[in-house]
Amino acid sequence: MLNQFMSYLGSNVTPGGANNQLWALIYVLIIFAGVSVAVMAMNWFERKALAHFQIRLGPMRVGPHGLLQPIADALKLMLKEDIIPQEADQFVFWIAPVIGLLAAFTVYTVIPFGPSQAVSDMNIGILFMLGVSSLGVLGIVVAGWASNSHYPLIGALRSSAQMVSYEIAMGLAVVSAILMTSFNASGTGTLSMIGIVRSQQQQGIWFIFKFFPLGLVAFVNFVVAMIAETNRAPFDMAEAESELTAGYHTEYSGLRWSLFMLSEYAAMIAVSSIAVTLWLGGWLRPFPNLLHAPGWDFVFSLFPGLTFLGLAAIAFIGVARMPAHFSFKIQRIGLAAFAAMLGFIALLLLLIAIAGRSSSSDASIAARFREGIDYVYWFVLKVALFMYLFIWLRATWPRYRFDQLMRIGWKVLLPITLGVLVLTAIVGVIVS
Amino acid sequence: MIPLFIWALDSPLQHPAGIAAFLISVVAPVNGEMAPVATPFFFYLLSGLAVAGGFFVVTRHNPVHCALALIVTLIAVAHLYLMLYAPFVAGVQIIVYAGGIMVLFLFVIMLVNIERASKDRRFNRIWPVGLAAACALMGLFVSAFVKGRGLFPDRMIKLPEASNTQEIATALYGEAGRMGQYTFAFEIASLLLLVAILGAVIMTKKRI
Amino acid sequence: MVPITTFHYLVVAAALFVLGVIGVLTRRNVVIVLMSIELILNAVSLNLVAFSRMWGNLHGQVFAIFIVVDAAAEAAVGLGILIAFFRNKETINIDEIDLLKW
Numbered sequence: 001m002l003n004q005f006m007s008y009l010g011s012n013v014t015p016g017g018a019n020n021q022l023w024a025l026i027y028v029l030i031i032f033a034g035v036s037v038a039v040m041a042m043n044w045f046e047r048k049a050l051a052h053f054q055i056r057l058g059p060m061r062v063g064p065h066g067l068l069q070p071i072a073d074a075l076k077l078m079l080k081e082d083i084i085p086q087e088a089d090q091f092v093f094w095i096a097p098v099i100g101l102l103a104a105f106t107v108y109t110v111i112p113f114g115p116s117q118a119v120s121d122m123n124i125g126i127l128f129m130l131g132v133s134s135l136g137v138l139g140i141v142v143a144g145w146a147s148n149s150h151y152p153l154i155g156a157l158r159s160s161a162q163m164v165s166y167e168i169a170m171g172l173a174v175v176s177a178i179l180m181t182s183f184n185a186s187g188t189g190t191l192s193m194i195g196i197v198r199s200q201q202q203q204g205i206w207f208i209f210k211f212f213p214l215g216l217v218a219f220v221n222f223v224v225a226m227i228a229e230t231n232r233a234p235f236d237m238a239e240a241e242s243e244l245t246a247g248y249h250t251e252y253s254g255l256r257w258s259l260f261m262l263s264e265y266a267a268m269i270a271v272s273s274i275a276v277t278l279w280l281g282g283w284l285r286p287f288p289n290l291l292h293a294p295g296w297d298f299v300f301s302l303f304p305g306l307t308f309l310g311l312a313a314i315a316f317i318g319v320a321r322m323p324a325h326f327s328f329k330i331q332r333i334g335l336a337a338f339a340a341m342l343g344f345i346a347l348l349l350l351l352i353a354i355a356g357r358s359s360s361s362d363a364s365i366a367a368r369f370r371e372g373i374d375y376v377y378w379f380v381l382k383v384a385l386f387m388y389l390f391i392w393l394r395a396t397w398p399r400y401r402f403d404q405l406m407r408i409g410w411k412v413l414l415p416i417t418l419g420v421l422v423l424t425a426i427v428g429v430i431v432s
Numbered sequence: 433m434i435p436l437f438i439w440a441l442d443s444p445l446q447h448p449a450g451i452a453a454f455l456i457s458v459v460a461p462v463n464g465e466m467a468p469v470a471t472p473f474f475f476y477l478l479s480g481l482a483v484a485g486g487f488f489v490v491t492r493h494n495p496v497h498c499a500l501a502l503i504v505t506l507i508a509v510a511h512l513y514l515m516l517y518a519p520f521v522a523g524v525q526i527i528v529y530a531g532g533i534m535v536l537f538l539f540v541i542m543l544v545n546i547e548r549a550s551k552d553r554r555f556n557r558i559w560p561v562g563l564a565a566a567c568a569l570m571g572l573f574v575s576a577f578v579k580g581r582g583l584f585p586d587r588m589i590k591l592p593e594a595s596n597t598q599e600i601a602t603a604l605y606g607e608a609g610r611m612g613q614y615t616f617a618f619e620i621a622s623l624l625l626l627v628a629i630l631g632a633v634i635m636t637k638k639r640i
Numbered sequence: 641m642v643p644i645t646t647f648h649y650l651v652v653a654a655a656l657f658v659l660g661v662i663g664v665l666t667r668r669n670v671v672i673v674l675m676s677i678e679l680i681l682n683a684v685s686l687n688l689v690a691f692s693r694m695w696g697n698l699h700g701q702v703f704a705i706f707i708v709v710d711a712a713a714e715a716a717v718g719l720g721i722l723i724a725f726f727r728n729k730e731t732i733n734i735d736e737i738d739l740l741k742w
Contacts, residue, residue, distance in 0.1 A: 127523030134531030562665025628713035
């Protein structure tokens with residue numbers, strides 16, 4: 001078992017490709033932990049960002065600047081009473097959040113955080129992701145029906161009709177991105193996620209900029225479809241508190257409701273990872289081909305450390321700005337400790353960047369480590385930008401009425417996506 | 433010798449079936465070599481799931497339970513397609529069948545849901561005749577399998593998996609003749625879908 | 641362990657087929673009859689893909705794709721007929737759906 005453990009460390013294929021179950025399990029556990037932490041961070045970030053958009057402060061009490069608020073929320077949800085309506089179908093009521101959660105988390109097996117940092121690189125990666133995210137609709141429909149109540153049923157039917165309509169536009173936008181992978185020397189494209197990023201690297205352009213403005217229009221189509229697919233504002237009619245008393249998860253309380261929330265945020269992260277991989281170049285740093293010298297490599301590899309240094313600096317400024325009153329002492333200490341932890345991570349990353357610079361021997365462990373961290377960093381940075389986009393749209397735009405929503409999905413998005421697909425094919429054939 | 437051995441084996445983790453089953457099950461026993469110990473295990477697990485799902489479709493009172501059991505069967509059959517080196521058909525099955533048709537079924541179940549339907553009797557008036565016919569059919573299958581077992585070659589050719597999508601695309605979209613044998617059928621299938629859309633819309637509209 | 645051959649897949653497909661036939665012939669709820677028809681179609685697709693692997697070409701897989709397309713169209717039209725009927729007669733009981741014209 002130990003040599004199975006060690007034998008993978010030198011390879012540069014995914015654990016699925018190396019047929020190594022132990023490392024696949026380790027990757028799955030890391031992804032699970034990472035997504036859970038990301039969902040909690042996203043919860044905090046959403047409340048703070050929405051608050052600042054609305055010129056108020058958001059949670060400030062629970063930890064310094066509300067940093068412990070998600071933990072308090074999670075504890076509260078776990079300790080709440082588990083209410084099941086009496087006439088509800090017990091088994092179906094129980095299994096509905098499980099279906100949604102499974103569908104949201106299974107997508108993560110093919111998301112590439114780096115050229116070999118994925119659990120398994122299937123050759124039908126994109127098809128798998130589209131299929132599994134369409135299984136999430138089933139969880140919602142079943143949840144609404146099992147609650148045996150009017151508002152959840154209407155909310156579930158509306159929500160699933162919306163998701164099914166926008167899946168089509170999403171799939172067609174994905175097809176036009178896949179089409180762009182085939183404009184290479186051999187003339188065949190690929191459906192595997194790692195292959196798509198490699199073809200962006202090989203063609204020297206992120207697909208969002210390819211055949212300008214076709215890539216951009218396809219990207220915008222996908223972003224709109226993905227926001228509708230995850231039932232986020234401005235397409236959140238089905239779960240809007242003011243219209244439908246929380247829609248399909250009205251009757252769910254406590255831990256079951258938190259499973260729905262977890263699956264919604266996990267689906268958001270998963271679907272933005274698809275967008276990042278298909279259009280924004282996945283794990284590639286900016287200008288990977290143009291600025292290829294080792295000096296530029298070193299400059300770009302300092303970015304992770306500098307980002308955390310910036311975050312630590314912001315946290316220290318927050319400490320300095322806190323009122324010097326004795327009742328704020330614990331919060332100051334807490335925030336200072338958090339800032340110190342961020343600074344420590346920054347120092348570690350800078351050390352790794354310096355130790356693993358590519359002027360030293362390329363096969364050294366530090367260089368490999370630095371490369372892995374760089375790939376994951378650029379990927380996570382792009383996904384974080386998408387998360388900010390989700391929150392920004394929620395704060396800024398009013399929600400669509402349901403018939404307007406369906407009209408956009410079928411009458412606006414679908415023809416535009418079809419047109420982009422046909423134009424991409426025509427331009428690709430003409431150019432090559 | 434050893435590379436040849438490794439090349440000739442299945443690699444269960446390249447199959448998404450392996451990953452999916454892995455996510456919900458324990459680590460398979462790791463031995464020194466990459467023997468295909470997992471393939472019969474996954475086959476029996478998946479076919480057991482498919483048949484159990486089919487059994488529950490036929491025998492549950494509540495139509496929603498039947499729909500959920502059918503979803504389990506569809507996903508198990510998709511994994512069986514993966515074991516048969518047909519990844520594209522598996523993907524199409526999950527996207528269209530489990531993600532589209534079953535949602536349609538669930539919508540209709542909710543639309544026509546009468547309270548007394550789930551408390552009604554399960555089987556219709558002539559169920560003995562139906563059961564006898566099905567048993568006759570099963571007897572026919574059993575006799576066909578017993579007699580015809582040695583008829584076809586028992587080999588299992590390992591189809592190339594990486595180029596499966598490209599080859600299906602060539603068959604479906606290629607020029608007519610040697611390569612694209614199903615182009616015409618593809619166009620007819622799209623016409624069929626158009627007719628089905630029109631028919632469904634006309635039949636469910638209240639006023640035409 | 642005996643290696644898994646085409647025959648094993650055929651047995652699974654036959655079992656699904658028989659279960660589907662039992663569902664079509666004995667259930668009372670029309671929606672469940674339609675679901676059993678989907679079960680039958682799946683059994684046939686599994687059979688085809690198993691044979692496609694046996695012979696080493698792709699005809700079975702392409703046929704399976706067409707079967708999936710066909711099943712989608714048929715499910716849509718069948719459920720449309722059911723909804724139209726339900727609007728008129730308020731029942732989904734096969735024993736009561738027995739008139740060609742009323």
